[in-house]
Amino acid sequence: MGRYTGPACKQCRREQMKLFLKGERCFMAKCPIETGRPQPGGAGRRRKKTSDYGNQLREKQRLRRMFGLREGQFHNFFERAAKKRGITGETLLQMLELRVDNLVYRLGFAPSRRAARQFVRHGHVRVNGERANIPSMILKPGDSITVKDAKDSREYASKHMDQAEARGIVPWMSLDKNNFKGEVLHVPTRDEMAPLVDEQLVVELYSK
Numbered sequence: 001m002g003r004y005t006g007p008a009c010k011q012c013r014r015e016q017m018k019l020f021l022k023g024e025r026c027f028m029a030k031c032p033i034e035t036g037r038p039q040p041g042g043a044g045r046r047r048k049k050t051s052d053y054g055n056q057l058r059e060k061q062r063l064r065r066m067f068g069l070r071e072g073q074f075h076n077f078f079e080r081a082a083k084k085r086g087i088t089g090e091t092l093l094q095m096l097e098l099r100v101d102n103l104v105y106r107l108g109f110a111p112s113r114r115a116a117r118q119f120v121r122h123g124h125v126r127v128n129g130e131r132a133n134i135p136s137m138i139l140k141p142g143d144s145i146t147v148k149d150a151k152d153s154r155e156y157a158s159k160h161m162d163q164a165e166a167r168g169i170v171p172w173m174s175l176d177k178n179n180f181k182g183e184v185l186h187v188p189t190r191d192e193m194a195p196l197v198d199e200q201l202v203v204e205l206y207s208k
Contacts, residue, residue, distance in 0.1 A: 056205035063197050067096050068113050073136070078206050089199030090190050097188055100127065101135035103145055107175055107182040108164020109157040124153040139184050147180035154180055170194075 050058070064074040081092035096102065101117040104125060110116035117135045119125065125132050126146040127139065139145070147157045157180055169175050172188040 053205070056201040059197050059199070059201040060205050063093075063096075063199070063202060066113075066197075067099070067102065068117065075206070078202070082206075089203045092202070093190070093193050093199055094187055095138055097193055098138045098140070098184065099135060100125065100132060100137045100139065100145065103139060103173070103182065103184070106164075106170050106173060107145065108161040108169075109145075109147055109180070109182075111160045111163075119156070124148050124150075124156070141184050141186050144181055144183045146182075 060074075064071065067074075069077070077095055078088075078092055081095055082088050084091050097106075101113055101120050104110050104116035104119055105113045109125075110119045120135045121133050123131060123133050124147060126148055127137065128144055129146070131148075147153050161175075161177055161180075165175065165177070170188065170192065172184065172186050172192050174183045174185055176182070
């Protein structure tokens, strides 16, 4: 299955929650979730009771789409999380949050995860001083992310940093705006992670 290239807002409507796929538009009053637009294709159809499998699938789709991963990529992350010690669902969320592209988004260097992924792939990011162009790289506490010292790279990042800072930088990261640098302070706890999903349903789905 290829990457979804259709309207981003349609995915939010399908999941009936904000997936934050379009940057600042997601915080505007015209966001389809704010205006109450119905799910796509739902006009005139009677709502059926959702099965346990349907609930599990929806939670998985919400989480996968929020982070912009294809099914195979997401399943690989789950398998890696399942092999680690600890609670599988929480470990999965931690791994997703510590991806380079997500950290670039969290620091405000890009307006959305999709834009952050492209920003990383185009070589605008340095991890611990070294060029990093693999969005799925997982960082650990003490690792730093810096925007490349180039005019175009830093001008792009500076457009979005103030807006991200106004919303609040996640407590498990620090941001040095003057040097376009962020650092992972610690692995986020479940309370510090934003995804409003029931990750246990994802674990149950893949454990069948």
